[in-house]
Amino acid sequence: MTDEPHPHVLLLGFTVADDLFQHIVARDVVLPTQTHTFAWALVESVRAAGCPVRLLSAAPASTFPRNRQIRFRSGRFEQAGVQGELLGFVNLLGLKHVTRFLAAVRAGSRALRQHGDDVLLIHGVHTPFLWFGALAAWRGSARVVPILTDPPGVVLPDDGPIVRALRRLDHSLVRMALRRCSGVVVLTAALAEDFAPSLPRLVMEGICNPPAAQASASGPAGSFDADGPWVASRGPAAGFRDVVYAGGLTRAYGVDRLVEAFRGMDDPDLRLFLFGRGELEEWLRTQAKADPRIAPPELLDRGGLVRRLARASVLVNPRPVDQSFVRYSFPSKLIEYLSTGIPVVTTRLPGIPADYDPYLCFAESDTAKGLRDALLRVLAMSPAERGALGSAGAVFVRQTRGPAAQGERIRSFLVELMTATHRHGCVSTGEGELPQHPLGRR
Known part of the structure; x- marks a missing residue:
């Protein structure tokens, strides 16, 4: 309704223009594709709900030497009609956090003062940005709402003792900053329960925002036009059936188990394609030489993927x-997968909401055998059955997780926080006085 409030939003995070993102991807060990995709889907969702949004962003670059660029300059950019400001920083361990914090304080304080934004949305659990948010909340500049996509302070296998100590410190600093916020948006309920238990929460596991060229899904099985995603002519080459994975090529993501599952299937007409980057790339090339049905790993841009x-x-x-982190995660690839209208096999992760169940084929276990059995069940379906399952999944994610639906949930949550804040006469410090948002419960 036109008389409903539409908060003005300043989004602090890593939402950068596509050309800068491609520059980073070409030089970085880590591939921040999901961060970039989610960031722009979030912008589109907030705008779809009628909320004006401006961007305050840092380049999503890994710390030197994983990304060889040391100095990132400040500047301004515009994409899709949205104005953004880039934060400059020094990309060295320790200095990166300090310089990003100082840049956020300088540019963020100026932006909130000049434009009078109602809400400071903070994308991610990045300590410099969360502590600027805590400062803004203390000043009463805006309602501060972080979007928690990961747990803080996750230790990586190759981290040395100094980095591990810094991550433990980071974990504590994040918890302290979150207590000063007005509410949180989280991918899974566990993130809020463990890291921001006293704050109002909105559980929103992702946003379905496929490239514009990809058609919407509502047509009959076995067809593809403006109303349906699936058709035999778009499928694999005649006579072949393709099993496809996209994401990090790592053991942590189960890619080695997928290869083992595939090699246990004898059908010569099957092919396995793996798209992404990660520690298993060389091993996968070896597997491709041993089994000609397996294609060497490949990296594609999002449209091509x-x-x-x-x-x-x-x-x-x-x-x-x-794994310990799975209760905090929702694999965003599931939304991307479902949006294509192709059947999806997945392990039964605890972060998958129950309303996804009718549209997914679950492996009974996360072992190679469990994956193989689930793949064989789907491959045994007729083309019409696979098409009907895929089309139903596409309709589901586009209607319930698209920018319009998720944007309205975000707007409603922010308005509720603002209303509660006004009722109390000041910006909330998140000490439990606000109710849990009903749309955040599943």
Whole structure:
């Protein structure tokens, strides 16, 4: 309704123009594709709900030497009609956090003062940005709402003792900053329960925002036009059935188990494609030489990847379920997979909401055998059955997780926080006085 409030939003995070993102991807060890995709889907969602949004962003670059660029300069940019300001920083361990914090304080304080934004949205658990948010909340500049996509202070296998100590410190600083915020948006309920238990929360596991060229899904199985995503002519090459995975090529994501599962299937007409980057690239090339049905790993841009996913027979998410971080995560690839209208096999991760169940084919276990059995069940379906399952999944994510639906949920949550704040006469410090947002419960 036109008389409903539409908060003005300043989004602090890593939402950069596509040309800068491509520059980073070409030089970085880490591939921040999901961060970039989610960031712009978030912008589109907020705008779809009628909320004006401006951007305050840092380049999503890994710390030197993983990214060889040391100095990132400040500047301004515009994309899709949205104005943004880039924060300059020094990309060295320790200095990166300090310089990003100082840049956020300088540019963020000026932006909030000049434009009078109602809400400071903070994308991610980045300590410099969260502590600027805590400062803004203390000043009463805006309602501060972080979007928690990961747990703080995650230790990586190759971290040395100094980095591990810094991550533990980072973990504590994040918790302290979150207590000063007005509410949180989280990918899974566990993130809020463990790291921001006293704050109002909105659980929003992702946003379905496929490239514009990808058609919407509502047509009958076995067709593809403006109303349907699936058709045999877009499938794999005649006589072949393609199993496709896209994401990090790592053991942590179960890629080795997927390869083992595939090699246990004898059908010569099957092919396995793996798209992404990671520690297993060389091993996968060895596997491709040993089994000609396995294609060497390949890295595609998002548009090319989505087109390739849409030609698969089945898409796979093999992530193991017994790792400590999985209760905090929702694999964003599931939304991307479902949006293509292709059947999806996945392990039963605890962060997958129950309303996804009818549209996914779950592996009974996360072992190679469990994955293989689930793949064989889908491959045994007729083309019409696979098409009907895929089309239903595409309709589901586009209607319930698209920018319009998710943007309205965000707007409603922010308005509720603002209303509660006005009722109390000051910016909330998140000490439990606000109710849990009903749309955040599943």
